[in-house]
Amino acid sequence: MTENSARSSESEIIIVKTAGTTLPRRSRKADAESIDMRLLRTISGIVPADLPPISRLGLETTLAAMADASKAAIAADLDCWRDWCSEEGRTPLPADPEDMVRYLNALDARGKKPATLARRIASLGAVHRMVGLAGDTAPTDAPIVRAALKAVRRRRGARQRQAAPLRLGKALDPHLAKGFTLAALLDACGGDLQGLRDAALLSLGYDAGLRVSELSGVEDLHIDPQEDGSATLFIPFSKTDQEQEGAWAWLSAETMRRVRAWEDASGIEEGPLFRRVGVDRRRARQSEPEAALARTTYTIGTAPLTRQGVNGIYRRVAYAAYELGLVTLPAGKLDDAVKALSTHSLRVGLTQDLFAAGEDGTSIAQALRWSSPTTALRYGRKLAVRSNVAARVLSRVRG
Template sequence: MNWRHHFDRLEGAYASSTIKSYIRDFEAFAGWCRRKRLRALPASAQTVARFIDAQSQELKISSIKRKMCAIRKVHRLAGFNDIDEHETIALALRRAKRARPGRPRQALGVTFERRNALMGKCSDDLVGLRDKVMVAVGFDTLCRRAELVGLRVEDFQMSDAGTLTVLVRRAKNDQDGLGRIAHLSAETTRLVQHWLEMTGLERGPLLRPIYKGKIGARYLHPAAVGRVLKRLSSMAYDPEIAKKVSGHSLRVGSAQTLAKRGVGLLAIMSVGGWRSSNTVARYVENVEVNPWQ
């Protein structure tokens, strides 16, 4: 069964990471079908329901829904009817949701205080300066990790206020690629300027790998953000706290800091480029704010 060629039609319309995710998830479904001697394409509603029931023993509902997106996409590309319309599948999804109740696990937010602690643990060499810029820019811009490592030197501009702005070119909820403008603080502006002076960078990636004291030419992998934050957190705090930190922690912590400072939900959404208030509300719900102070 050759289903992979269907994804050729998605080239240019979807990010390569999205296409790879579709392929990976449908491979999991197709492999399960082979082991059960069931047809994967087109799959019957009963087959998909059995797959959901099996996956619900191990995976969260969010992961199952992601796999369902891949199954749905392949069927549509192959010209088959939308399998989501079957009540059998809808009931299986409801069973999966009830079988593993609970809220999504949220990364520990790197709030302003934690940001300062992490930056204080950065070394005095070129790697430490890069890591300090990563933390400061990530916190100010509320960038996702892929957006953060994707920032380019030529996208930074000096504003009338004397601080830098940066064009965050494309986000996962910005399919048209219009981007958004993020503002840096005076402190972060000085850090970025110092980094550019030290490295001589004029174009290309702002954040780069460094080998034996020499800066590379390519972009950092998004996973590098999480590794840097975990490493700095393990030095600033105990290992248990470091385990809760991820590449998303700067975005979460900055939103929490803004909420604690009294910034409204709509303003936080605008700064971080969110389309839905639900995610932001979940980030800031645990912020301790005393309305009587």
Template sequence: MPMTNLPVNHTDSPLLITADKYDERVAENLHMFFVDREAASENTWAQMKSVLRSWGLWCKQFNKVWLPAKPEDVREYLLYLRETLGRKKNTIAMHKSMINKIHREAGLALPASHILVTRGMKKISRQAVLNGERVEQAIPLHLDDLFQLAEITQASGKMQQLRDLAFLGVAYNTLLRMSEVARLRIGDIQFQRDGSATLDVGYTKTIKDEIGVVKVLAPDVAGWLRNWLDASGLTDESTFIFGKVDRYGNAHPAANPMAGKNIEKIFAKAWEAVKGAPLESSRYRTWTGHSPRVGAAQDMALRGTELTQIMHEGTWKRPEQVMSYIRYIDANKSVMLDIVNSQRMKR
């Protein structure tokens, strides 16, 4: 059946591969999904496109129908990701979720919710545990690391390092995600008489409403931010706080948020300044975008902060992610450890 004539971003149109048994309702649902792409974050959209390409290529290779998909085909695909490509459990779970999402948006039954697929995922999860697979986490950026970087920055006085310190300080203090820090504008800042500052964040990945989120910067972090703004000469309230610094040390007003690849360079350069050479690791070799959130969560846990408060600070909705960050710290707070140690002291 022909698809409706709604406008679609030309970069997404190759994803709309026509299946044999489409009807006009499904076609229009899919068109509207792509037209309303702003309803999801860019990260979600990138994941969706990546999964659809992978799923579509697999279906083409093995002569399967990608939409509507059969549960047994989805199960086979997920096992293929694990057994042939060696993908991690979390990656496979994301593929399962996105295959369901495209069916939901099309108004079709959800193949990945079938018991066949559910059992397949349990099999994958059990194999991962038995094989000793652990979820890798970003290298934590701790408060001590930030103050060490501040000393290095103060000694150099370079424009780029002033920007980088301010960015990392804001990220750590607020526990905002990388893209959320990049989205802040000069007009979002209010410096206070006591040396602190407030940030009107607007929205985060997990909080999207008209009220928004307000974060308070400690005087040290607010000072780093003020130093960057004073040195850069940026004053227009509509300008993004963190923009380009050219090789001559000149700051340029940014009309768009800083790109992810450029933000990752901030973390890599900070690591080099404080720690030296990158680690020998399969994935995380330096600090990365999640490092401030991991480090801040651990620092709070070390100070005895309750889990609910840590979740509030980082706008986490579920405790599992936070627990994965602080699990080693919590292990050292074991009651049994205290009991055994107290008995040892009596001897």
């Protein structure tokens, strides 16, 4: 363990960087069991006893081609299906189409979103194909199941609740309502070690429009500084790049100043750039000699921030911005506004800012590595109206 300290006449600040260990965190079952094993264990618990032999090579190949997040989602969805079948006395595999309709109705009654229901059925279809129970078509493709999903979407609407956007704010749109913006959150970040990390994290995440998995994987070696102070960021892996071809994103000079400030203060030279920072503040006791100083110890971990960690930072800084008067919200709306923020908020905010600036969906999808312009349009549907063909033509003739 290495230790650097900076002293002043009033306090003592100690920065401790862990070596080969991580800060304490809540243990999770997934830490002790690979996601492949978890999925296989769940499947093996519900397959019929008379199931013909499954090709081991075929199963291993299928798992190798799937992203870990997809396998985790299938395992969780299969657990839910198994529990429902156990409660209702139904056979999990092969799934009966009418049982799946009853299952969908039960989930709908519990308030599950249409998108969640569609994913649960898609996961069941994937499992049937994995174990050779799909035949020409999986039972999840039965007309009665498709009709049940359509009925739920018609009844409740297919519109999904998206993460609240964190748009840039004053610099790009000075007329933006004084809700949570990136500018407000950056102004709320303190000058201590934790604040420097938070500011660099927020600024870089916005510029590059990163997903949380991409953000947590950023390392200094991925950043290529340019002569004008900006930089390009190499993104080695992403949700839409499972073959790891890599992609590039642009970083502003302001972001680079914040990144360098964090690196200089933390001493990070390699490994994940954004890590957990533990803070231990101890006040000097009045009974101690006057030479005794108040002490603040920052402990920097080695592991990258988790999704929950990033989400917690956004929300903590958002509350700080409100307390500092940087954000104006109606009475009683603060907690709801903070809860609406998520790890996707910066990506949604950048998408909306680009639409507001008049960029088209195809260009935005390319810049932010969306799989298609359709996804980008969903996040900027309202703002895209201001730059579509009708708005461009009619604004010239009708004012």
